[in-house]
Amino acid sequence: QLQLQESGPGLVKPSETLSLTCTVSGASISSNYYYWAWIRQTPGKGLEWIGTTYYSGSTYYSPSLKSRLTISVDTSRNQFSLKLTSVTAADTAVYYCARLSRVDCSGTSCYTGWFGPWGQGALVTVSS
Amino acid sequence: DIVMTQSPDSLAVSLGERATINCKSSQSVLSTSKNKNYVTWYQQKAGQPPKLLIYWASTRESGVPDRFSGSGSGTDFTLTISSLQADDVAVYYCQQYYRTPWTFGQGTKVEIK
Numbered sequence: 001q002l003q004l005q006e007s008g009p010g011l012v013k014p015s016e017t018l019s020l021t022c023t024v025s026g027a028s029i030s031s032n033y034y035y036w037a038w039i040r041q042t043p044g045k046g047l048e049w050i051g052t053t054y055y056s057g058s059t060y061y062s063p064s065l066k067s068r069l070t071i072s073v074d075t076s077r078n079q080f081s082l083k084l085t086s087v088t089a090a091d092t093a094v095y096y097c098a099r100l101s102r103v104d105c106s107g108t109s110c111y112t113g114w115f116g117p118w119g120q121g122a123l124v125t126v127s128s
Numbered sequence: 129d130i131v132m133t134q135s136p137d138s139l140a141v142s143l144g145e146r147a148t149i150n151c152k153s154s155q156s157v158l159s160t161s162k163n164k165n166y167v168t169w170y171q172q173k174a175g176q177p178p179k180l181l182i183y184w185a186s187t188r189e190s191g192v193p194d195r196f197s198g199s200g201s202g203t204d205f206t207l208t209i210s211s212l213q214a215d216d217v218a219v220y221y222c223q224q225y226y227r228t229p230w231t232f233g234q235g236t237k238v239e240i241k
Contacts, residue, residue: 036149047178047232049222062229104162110226114168116180116189 002026004119012091012126015098018084020122022097029078030055034110036070036080040093041121048093052100052112053080060112086128094121096123130154132222134233140241147209149236151222156202160227166226169198169207173218174236181220182207214240 008020023030029036038050051061051071059071060106064085073080101113131154157166164181165185170178178192180189182198195210207217217240223235 007179045153045232049230060228066230098177101183104164112230113223114180114183115178116169117221118177118179121177 002099002117004099006119006122008124010103010123010125012087012124013128014088014126018082018087018091018095018124018126020082020095021075021122022080022082022119023064024078024080024099028075029073030075031082033102033112035060035102036073037098037100037115038082039096039115039118040099041096048085050082050095087128092124092126094123095125096121109125129227130157130227132224132231132233133234134222136236137227137234137235138239139211140239141209142241143214144211146213146240147212147216149207149220149222149238150202151200151205151207151233153203153205153224157224157226158202165201165205166224167198167200167205168223169196170221170223171216171218172221178221189210209238212238212240231239 003025005023012018031124035052035054036050041047052069053059053073061069068085096118098115098118099105102110104111135150139140167185169182171181174240181192181196185196197208199231200204219237221235
């Protein structure tokens with residue numbers, strides 16, 4: 001059964017870098033059928049898509065976070081990671097990793113579909 | 129960005145009664161060439177991550193009870209719980225995957241009356 005688990009510091013100081021890792025178990029991250037995504041949730045802004053990666057290393061970022069964001073994948077460890085630089089209190093959130101289905105494929109090009117399953121989430125607080 | 133607006137923000141329904149949640153997108157999320165609506169619905173129970181319920185606006189995910197159904201097209205979508213059970217108390221979200229950035233509705237909280 002596929003499971004995803006987020007890990008990383010729960011407290012980050014303002015202006016520093018938030019780093020999280022998602023470990024995938026029960027399936028290979030190198031599947032042709034799925035992307036892998038980060039989503040965050042706050043009481044004020046709700047659910048917000050952060051970015052997506054494929055096992056090949058290709059990435060897709062939310063325009064609002066693109067300048068501060070790096071998502072990478074490590075197929076040898078079956079993990080993918082998130083780095084968000086220059087954080088502020090507005091980046092305080094529960095961060096989820098999730099599998100993202102590839103749909104409507106034409107040759108090697110596919111659209112993205114739905115998120116599922118999701119990890120349990122990691123609360124990251126930005127505070128001095 | 130495509131804005132997803134849900135209504136109501138919360139509703140209280142008696143056990144066994146119907147619950148209806150609406151979701152409106154700021155632009156059409158229907159692909160006319162594929163005749164598919166790029167909308168999904170999630171259920172989030174307290175302290176848990178969201179769980180996929182429905183995709184392509186009306187296709188139930190495997191294992192989801194058939195009391196959950198999705199409908200709609202273009203810009204207007206509905207999630208219906210035909211006979212509310214105690215286990216259905218949760219916040220429900222719609223989401224579009226038609227165009228990046230993928231965006232979610234603000235959520236609708238369903239409670240027992």
